Amino acid sequence: MGIGSFKQNIINKIQNNLDIGSIRKILKFISNPLVFYIYGLTFKSVSDKYLNKYSLTYMREVYCGNYPIAYGSLFIPYELLNSLNIRLVLPEVMGGFTAGLGVTGKTLADAANNWYSSDLCTFHRSASGAANMDLFPKPDFIICSNLACDAACKSFEDMAKKFKIEDRFYLIDIPYENDNAAIRYLSGQLENIFFDISEKLKIKPDTDNLKKAVSSSNKLRKHLLEVNKTRERLLDYPQYYNGLSYILPLFGLAGTEKAARLYGIMEKELKIKLKNQLPSRKMKKLLWMHLKPYYRNDIFNILEENNCRVVCEEITDVFWKEMDVQKPFDSLADKMLSNPLRGNGQNRINAILSMAEKYEIDAAILFSHWGCRQSNGLARILKDSLADKKIPLLILDGDCVDKNNCPSGQLKTRIEGFAEIINSL
Amino acid sequence: MYSCGIDIGSVSTEAVILKDSDIDEKNFEICSYIIGRTGSDIKTASENIFNDALSMAKIKKEDIRNIIATGYGRKNVSLADRNITEITCHASGVLSVFPEVKTIIDIGGQDSKVIKIDRLTKKPIDFLMNDKCAAGTGRFLEVMAKALDIELEAFGKIFADTNERIEITSTCTVFAESEIVSLIGHGVDKRKIVKGLLYSVADRIISMVSRLGIEEPVALTGGVAKNSGIVGAIEEKLDTRLLIPFEPQITGALGAAALALKIAKSE
Numbered sequence: 184m185g186i187g188s189f190k191q192n193i194i195n196k197i198q199n200n201l202d203i204g205s206i207r208k209i210l211k212f213i214s215n216p217l218v219f220y221i222y223g224l225t226f227k228s229v230s231d232k233y234l235n236k237y238s239l240t241y242m243r244e245v246y247c248g249n250y251p252i253a254y255g256s257l258f259i260p261y262e263l264l265n266s267l268n269i270r271l272v273l274p275e276v277m278g279g280f281t282a283g284l285g286v287t288g289k290t291l292a293d294a295a296n297n298w299y300s301s302d303l304c305t306f307h308r309s310a311s312g313a314a315n316m317d318l319f320p321k322p323d324f325i326i327c328s329n330l331a332c333d334a335a336c337k338s339f340e341d342m343a344k345k346f347k348i349e350d351r352f353y354l355i356d357i358p359y360e361n362d363n364a365a366i367r368y369l370s371g372q373l374e375n376i377f378f379d380i381s382e383k384l385k386i387k388p389d390t391d392n393l394k395k396a397v398s399s400s401n402k403l404r405k406h407l408l409e410v411n412k413t414r415e416r417l418l419d420y421p422q423y424y425n426g427l428s429y430i431l432p433l434f435g436l437a438g439t440e441k442a443a444r445l446y447g448i449m450e451k452e453l454k455i456k457l458k459n460q461l462p463s464r465k466m467k468k469l470l471w472m473h474l475k476p477y478y479r480n481d482i483f484n485i486l487e488e489n490n491c492r493v494v495c496e497e498i499t500d501v502f503w504k505e506m507d508v509q510k511p512f513d514s515l516a517d518k519m520l521s522n523p524l525r526g527n528g529q530n531r532i533n534a535i536l537s538m539a540e541k542y543e544i545d546a547a548i549l550f551s552h553w554g555c556r557q558s559n560g561l562a563r564i565l566k567d568s569l570a571d572k573k574i575p576l577l578i579l580d581g582d583c584v585d586k587n588n589c590p591s592g593q594l595k596t597r598i599e600g601f602a603e604i605i606n607s608l
Numbered sequence: 609m610y611s612c613g614i615d616i617g618s619v620s621t622e623a624v625i626l627k628d629s630d631i632d633e634k635n636f637e638i639c640s641y642i643i644g645r646t647g648s649d650i651k652t653a654s655e656n657i658f659n660d661a662l663s664m665a666k667i668k669k670e671d672i673r674n675i676i677a678t679g680y681g682r683k684n685v686s687l688a689d690r691n692i693t694e695i696t697c698h699a700s701g702v703l704s705v706f707p708e709v710k711t712i713i714d715i716g717g718q719d720s721k722v723i724k725i726d727r728l729t730k731k732p733i734d735f736l737m738n739d740k741c742a743a744g745t746g747r748f749l750e751v752m753a754k755a756l757d758i759e760l761e762a763f764g765k766i767f768a769d770t771n772e773r774i775e776i777t778s779t780c781t782v783f784a785e786s787e788i789v790s791l792i793g794h795g796v797d798k799r800k801i802v803k804g805l806l807y808s809v810a811d812r813i814i815s816m817v818s819r820l821g822i823e824e825p826v827a828l829t830g831g832v833a834k835n836s837g838i839v840g841a842i843e844e845k846l847d848t849r850l851l852i853p854f855e856p857q858i859t860g861a862l863g864a865a866a867l868a869l870k871i872a873k874s875e
């Protein structure tokens with residue numbers, strides 16, 4: 184038996200017998216310092232190594248620690264929950280986690296058994312299936328918002344019922360406009376949630392801790408600005424810095440010192456790369472919209488082989504102002520309201536056009552994730568707006584979580600065909 | 609100087625051999641072309657068809673300066689010097705025959721695509737491909753022809769001779785097949801079903817064309833362009849005459865060979 188089939192046998196065994204106990208065992212095993220040291224040698228960049236190290240430690244805390252657990256959707260100001268030392272389960276991260284473990288077939292089937300329609304976004308379907316199969320630790324709180332999309336509101340409400348924690352289910356309502364009244368309305372909700380959760384955890388509400396979290400988040404923001412600026416100028420650009428691999432630290436760990444440190448490490452590493460950079464061939468610069476597939480895939484390799492690289496992503500751009508540490512609730516409300524995915528579609532288009540200019544991109548890709556109305560609904564206008572600036576847009580139909588809904592041959596032809604076009608422009 | 613293009617499609621494999629010439633503006637003449645089935649073994653299919661094209665052109669492998677593979681099996685053609693997607697190759701193939709074309713529709717066995725050509729640069733600037741399922745492609749028509757027990761080649765005449773049609777509501781291949789079986793069971797005239805089917809495929813194609821925005825002249829390529837029923841249905845719906853190359857099924861391979869020649873000359 185070769186090493187390949189030995190590895191495949193182990194993977195099959197894990198996938199067939201996966202439950203929360205075996206996930207705990209795997210996490211404990213990989214995050215063991217010696218094992219991680221060896222595993223760490225396989226990473227080609229320091230940032231990537233730290234990303235994996237922090238993510239593993241975090242997952243271990245989620246699965247094996249004694250922390251309160253919250254399930255939450257992507258754009259929640261997690262500074263709030265991190266200041267209360269809560270550990271998070273995000274569907275976007277969990278969908279990716281189940282995809283990475285190769286158990287999406289099972290989690291999606293479980294969701295289908297529970298009346299989840301197959302046209303619903305697979306992040307939520309897979310996360311619901313996994314939660315129902317008890318693959319994640321039981322939540323103490325569930326928190327979501329209708330920012331950008333309300334898929335979370337419905338599937339999380341369903342989970343709150345399943346876990347009988349309806350009184351610990353919070354829905355943050357985002358106003359359509361961004362003005363002072365909106366900030367007050369939103370900031371009030373955030374404050375209530377903060378105090379309510381503190382009370383339910385039987386701890387004294389500690390706004391000093393929250394202020395510290397906001398300050399850490401500001402540090403992350405500063406590093407991220409530099410990272411994004413540096414990435415754009417790197418010619419010899421290692422794809423391992425794909426910003427969309429950093430969803431957990433950027434969103435879930437916002438407000439922790441660890442996340443700020445990770446982005447600090449990345450800034451330093453990228454700047455050294457930039458300094459030592461030898462002039463090399465000029466590649467086409469791409470902007471990426473929406474998320475990417477989280478199972479093993481070739482997309483970024485194909486782009487690289489075809490002289491294209493993603494220099495910026497829509498959701499990793501810094502769209503919010505530096506926050507006022509003394510006014511944590513107002514600042515966090517303002518951060519949420521600054522998100523270009525809030526409100527009128529024109530907000531998103533303006534943000535994309537300004538990124539296109541800032542990063543001097545040659546082309547853009549919209550990954551059209553199956554079932555995502557909020558992102559795909561704007562495809563036509565995005566395409567036309569970018570075409571006005573002579574920027575070609577590839578609308579790449581696929582699925583971030585379910586690889587069976589994303590045939591690799593067709594994907595390859597589309598990406599290569601697009602690369603041929605932009606390379607000949 | 610000779611070049612070769614090989615198109616490994618999901619249904620058929622084609623090879624085209626070109627020789628450079630200064631006689632006309634195309635700068636090449638076609639020495640030979642062959643069309644075969646792809647089957648399950650891409651390597652053998654491509655080698656066999658290449659050898660057949662060589663003997664038909666009465667030349668040896670060493671005479672060929674550059675070979676480009678295209679089509680969904682393009683990565684598996686070991687005798688090719690490089691591979692280029694169907695999108696670029698179909699555009700090159702069509703433009704070498706009809707330089708004025710602005711929109712290209714290619715309907716193959718598994719994929720259908722629409723390619724938009726830039727007015728000034730005469731290069732492809734945008735394209736669309738059908739989504740995962742094969743509805744609205746050549747295989748779909750083959751399955752329906754079987755269910756109807758009518759030769760595909762007869763679809764064109766039926767389209768021209770039949771006035772009425774039965775609307776086929778299912779777009780999925782499996783559902784459409786059972787819809788047809790049940791219509792036949794109810795004694796519906798098969799010719800009306802054929803006409804309905806051709807319009808339903810045309811509708812799918814036109815939806816893609818509309819998304820990119822139609823610009824005339826429009827060319828149709830791929831094996832399905834030999835189905836005059838489809839040609840008629842699309843022409844009627846788009847209200848334009850389609851330009852069809854003399855052998856539409858070899859367009860991808862022809863484009864690959866033309867690009868191979870161009871690259872070889874510039875090297």
Ligand SMILES: Nc1ncnc2c1ncn2[C@@H]1O[C@H](COP(=O)(O)OP(=O)(O)OP(=O)(O)O)[C@@H](O)[C@H]1O
Pocket residue numbers: 616617618619620621679680715716717718719720745746747749750760761829830831832833834835836857
């Ligand atoms: N003489 C004919 N009359 C009618 N239809 C035909 C004829 N010959 C081929 N076809 C159609 O052409 C289809 C095959 O087209 P083609 O050879 O362009 O496909 P391909 O390139 O192998 O597939 P793809 O591009 O999707 O990978 C068949 O499925 C059939 O429907």
Ligand code: SF4
Pocket residue numbers: 304305306307331332333334335552554555556557558
């Ligand atoms: S992918 Fe789209 S539908 Fe799914 S959670 Fe994100 S925004 Fe909502």
Ligand SMILES: [Mg+2]
Pocket residue numbers: 617618679694716717830860
């Ligand atoms: Mg083809």
